[in-house]
Amino acid sequence: LPTPRRPWLPELRETYNTASIRWRKDDSRLLLGIRDDPANQRQPAVFYEPDREGNLAVYGTGGAGKSAALRQVAVAASLAAAETPVHVYGLDFGSAGLRMLEALPTVGSIITGDDEERIARLMRELVATIEERAERYAAARASSITEYRELTGHASEPRIIVLVDGIGAFRDAYEHSTVSPWFTMFTQIAGDGRGVGVHVVVTGDRYNSVPTSLGSSIQKRLVMRLAVEDEYLNLGVPRDVLDQTSPPGRAILGDDEMQFAVLGGEANITTQAREIERLGTFLRDRGVVPAPPIRHLGDQIALADLPPVVSARQRDGSSVDLAPVGISDRTLSPFGIRTTGTLLLAGTPGSGRTTAMHTLARAVRRQRPGRVRVLVAMRPVPQLTAETWSTTAYGVDAAAELCRALLDDVRSGAADERGLALFVHSAAEFAMTAAENDLVALVKEAAGRGHFVVGESESSTWNQAYQVAQPFKAGRVGLLLAPGDSDGDGLLGTGLGRISRADFPPGRGFYIRQGVAEKIQVALPTAGDEG
Structure with a gap:
């Protein structure tokens, strides 16, 4: 006799390969992973929609997969870049988990947390970009970058996504500095950027790592495994969904679980880096225009x-x-x-x-x-x-x-x-x-x-x-x-x-x-x- 069909879907897998999930590659819907929807017996894809949702925050303790989540956002944006241009920049206050993204032509620069010169330059450039775009978009009566492209025919206008791995460390280093207004400028960017195609995606290890001034500009939150149970309640999600055995990349979306996808389908960092390099080569061969880097002011100029x-x-x-x-x-x-x-x-x-x-x-x-x-x-x-x-x-x-x-x-x-x-x-x-x-x-x-x-x-x-x-x-x-x-x-x-x-x-x-x-x-x- 044939094995009877189970009336329920299997549990979420521990890894999903980004390349194996079918989705329309568009920078207005960036693939994140797969969600378990037991109420409807479905496991649909999960997307980040920057025009509608603005900014995204991912919370989790060390080893929960936060850096991999940011890499997935960058990979999804890069896969869409052949049709809808995207520029990605990263501030890495963690353990260099974003560095491998520099192999992608869509990634302008990954900047370490102690590189204040380039952090400052990125903040100034983003503020100037938002101000310049705000005038153009208002003149075109466009409320998003997608509308602006459609109304003006400027399909080459790039969406800009800024990844921050370790928003708490960024805040600690720069929020209260009388010398450096860069965190204040970042908060301004998060608040003003959505309507002109500039978005931020941040990671934090606890609820209060994101200050109120920034939290009010974040419309979508995903919660991974946390170190303290009470933190789940602080973030408004059930505390009995995840535990210390939950695999990296597992997160709570609403009341449901989801699993972030990774390019290559393996949790191994070396494999992910190799697949990202291959994607970078593929995109360059497709003619994807490189994002401009954030340069240093050299000290040896002839x-x-x-x-x-x-x-x-x-x-x-x-x-x-x-x-x-x-x-x-x-x-x-x-x-x-x-x-x-x-x-x-x-x-x-x-x-x-x-x-x-x-x-x-x-x-x-x-x-x-x-x-x-x-x-x-x-x-x-x-x-x-x-x-x-x-x-x-x-x-x-x-x-x-x-x-x-x-x-x-x-x-x-x-x-x-x-x-x-x-x-x-x-x-x-x-x-x-x-x-x-x-x-x-x-x-x-x-x-x-x-x-x-x-x-x-x-x-x-x-x-x-x-x-x-x-x-x-x-x-x-x-x-x-x-x-x-x-x-x-x-x-x-x-x-x-x-x-x-x-x-x-x-x-x-x-x-x-x-x-x-x-x-x-x-x-x-x-x-x-x-x-």
Whole structure:
């Protein structure tokens, strides 16, 4: 006799292969796994619908499968990317469980929790994207990215999904920091992103790992095995569905159980990584456009790799030529400065002041090769190589004599033909010397007539050299390397907020002009940087 059919479905399997589950691959319905529906004797697929549900949180203790759940979201989004483009980014505050996702072209970057620079860059880019999209979507009268694509025909507009493995650790590291507003920005992204196709998927190990400010923006919650029974009640799910024997990836959806799928159908991490690599190769062969990565601001930038001149548009619509001296932290593109007036160069010992002065002089030469470049210093400086300068003066007497001669040229207009760029090394050392009055007179006259004057000194010495410092401070233009919290206010009347010195390798600092500060990495003078 044939075996009689069981009147009930078998229990959920411990693993399901993502590739074996049939679903319409669309970024508006991302496959999560299989749900057990005993009331209706069904085991249907479970989906995350970002347009409707917004953001997703997965709760579970260590080993419950939270990282694998995030990987499944990324895999499902990637499988849909051939039809509906998706960009995925990850913040990994766990045990590097998201790193393997970087093999997918749809994944721009997986950023570790201690990489504040790239976390900050991602947060700023997402906020800017949401603001820019909000205007476009409102103009198109679209309430979701799916509607926007349909109404405008812009099918290439990518949905953006941000994965956070360990939201509690993210919160602990950045929520209460006076230096870093990144968790606050993340909460803003979660609240404002759904209508413009930007969504967050987070994991937490307990109910209160997600603060109220963020929890109000999370519409869908899945609960895996938890360490404490009371946590199930806190999360509003039955506490008798899962126990310590529940397999990784098992979760509670409503009152039912579900099992997250994994690519390859095996819990083994090595197998999953191999299958994700294969999927990445397949997607690239299909022509899926890679998501842009979140880049680092390097600390070894050659001046020769920058253009000799960049143009900037002014408020009146005209353009002005600038001399590139480094890379902007905000745009990661060449950063140029005006080479007129004064520039106060300050920093702590070891911050790279002398190298920065050398770079500034080389940048002036690249911008205007014929410009006269003058170095005034108390003594020869080995790093400031002789071929950089048209003229040098070392010591008080030589400095005073040269300053008087240059002052005559500036006043007579003789210096105008080629232009003058004056560099004063360790400027504070000239205070209370026989050269002070001549130097200050030259600085004021040259800057006032549109020449370029750079004064360099250690941050703590500027306030001890009132006369020498006065024209540089009055200009309110400067480059502060590895500044202290009060250096911006004290030297150039521009607050910089709380600053972490660990974020400032040699050559990194703020360029300040008329109250606006921009973080930059100063380039290194190298052979072949003549232009």
